[in-house]
Amino acid sequence: MRPIQRRFSLGLGIWLCLSLGLCSLWASPSLAQSLAQSLNQSSPSPVPTESQEPQEPESTEEEVITPTEVSASEAPPPVDDTTQSNPFNSPFSQQNFVPDISLILDLSGGLRNLSNGGFEALQSPLKLQGLSSGHGHSLNAHNGFNLNYAELTLQAPADPFFDVFATFHLSPSEFEIEEAYFASRGLPGNFQVKAGKFLSHFGRINNQHAHFWNFNQLPMVYADFLGGEALNEIGAQISWLAPTDFFLNLGLEVLQGSNAESFGTAGFSVGDQQLKAVELPNLAVAYAKTSVDLTDDLVLLGGLSYAQGGTRQSGSAEAATDAHVHQLAPTPIGAFAGGSRLLGADLSLRWLIDSYRELSWQSEFLHRSLDGSRYDATGRVPLAKEQSGLYSELVWRFDWQWRTGLRLDLVTRNDSWENAQLKPGATLLPRYTAMLEYHPSEFSRLRLEYNYDLTRFADGVQTPVQSVFLNLNLAMGAHGAHQF
């Protein structure tokens, strides 16, 4: 029953996406009209339109402007707008048909109270396999100097119907397609379709690139539930702007769900038990975001997000039974099959004081419910987890070139049930971060950050981690406009 139901719902979804796009293309008179117009304009013999006819009043206007003495010194003639009527000519493109290219470089230098090896072996109570390093990018990973990343971004409209974006994440030993997707340009009804590999719009910070974050590290709850790259998947998204006077954006995503921290798709075998791979696509995400201007200077943004998919973890069974040194210490989940649900709630307030000063407060809460079984050589044990955490950050831009901020990360719940028996984990573990930034220009940023982390464990014992890093972030090439 289950697979059939599921296939049906997915089929219905895909059909709906396609038919919605196609039908609306077909049915929308305005789009058809504009298409016809663009065809006319690009044809060699344009049909004369009403606006091209000579107009009496204007010829007299020109005469009125010219005689004055001052305007004779430089009388700029109005340029005809032939360049503007070409639908393929975007005024934002940096050079004719070369895509907008930008490269963002992030370098750092600093120290931590642990050796590199000690830092990599740290455990995190929220992580399914315990180990806090691992999947995804990590910034300021080493004592001394780091080339954190070079992020190469290309973007341009492919044609009047598709915008194409690609971001390549380059690190000293890796070249990775971080994002490569298209977004529709012309769907009517305020819909947009996006597909490819992209950062999910789950939550507030998930779809932001690292250089846009207010602090160097991804918030702990994101890094622990979703890994250093957050929820970055191959799939499709449809989003809709509601016809309201305030901002209301609703979206659905169907994704492969290979995220190794909360989901995962590959099957595994333990002893003589075989666990099949999950059916793909494995992950569905739904979100709603809304924003209102409380006053002219005070903007509120809030969102609710939900993600649900199958989970396959093929961690080693020995590791799972071997780490009971400390009562509250992280326990690796081992080999696990089941499902995860993530719930996210975010709230941001920005007080825009003037062009260059602002106070902003941003918070997110994430909850994960995990349900399934742990597998080992002797059989399987029902296992469930209810975990949650939050971050809250306050950033004050007190001058054109200066910003400072504080962030609190907190583990708020960490309960596990094995065979229906509750095993509480450590909670109310904080991480504190403070930063001070100086921006020599719009395109460079120096950030000094201090981090005091009480959420980590080493060999089952809570281990405070302190670090100080100075990061330099440089942007070259196309102007990357800021999203809210």
Add this chain to the structure above:
Amino acid sequence: MQLKLFKAALWSPLLALALLSASSAFCAPAWAKVEVVTTYPYIAELVKEVGKDKVQVSALARGDWDPHFVVARPSLIAKLRKAELLVINGAQLEIGWLPPLLRQANNAKVQPGQPGFLELSNSVQLIQKPQNVSRAQGDVHPQGNPHFITDPHLVPPLAKSVAEKLCQLEPGDCSDFRSNQAQFNQRWQAKLQGWDAQLKKLKGKKVLEYHRLHDYLIQRYGLILVGTVEPLPGIPPSPAHTAETVTRAKKAGVSLNLRGVYNPEPPSRFVSEKSGIPLITLPHDVGAVPEAKDLFSLFDTLVSRLSR
């Protein structure tokens, strides 16, 4: 099992949304005004003058803040969503904030290249087009200086291009747009004579400015620009550079020190205090100062502050 059911449930609200939006799209009343969104308040005034009661206009940016950096608040996306016409200044003045808003607006009508998109810089001969650009020269405007609204002589061609665009969108109301434009032009020409008479007196005077914000005005009325308080576009001055500006301004015999309302005041004031050159804060847009309520009072204010 619940997990799987959820996926099926996800699609039903989508279906409802699709139906809802489809029905709303076909129910727009014929008498509705053209929804026009402009990037800056001065453009909104221009559209009001030409469109009068046939248009509903709102501006995205505030007139008293930096036009280069506008916070891309989501309420602006909501405004863009329902726009039938978007009129921008262009020449990349909006490059730092408009593109992501436009991408998120899910509105095909006002995308660049579509009939519902108008870039005013196309009706202006831009000055200071750099031969080659490098950010080593600061945050330069690669297509030329986009701050053409400081020259009152450039307003009539802008009004004309707005009228043509509105005619293209609403051919039925075209005669109204043209006569509104002609009337506006007449009133403008009358005021322009007075402004010209006042500003001609400044010919040959040497000026400083914070950013190259008033260059069209400077060029039009034969003023001589000696330098800018910011060393390079978008780079705030160091104390050393400010001190150097003071010496340079004194030596050159500068008589006016101009700044936009949003430019940081301390460096410009420092220069004025050390050199005795009067500091003049000029509105660059409608709403930049309380007196600049529309295009006419914007230039009235500008002229009166300059000839004080």
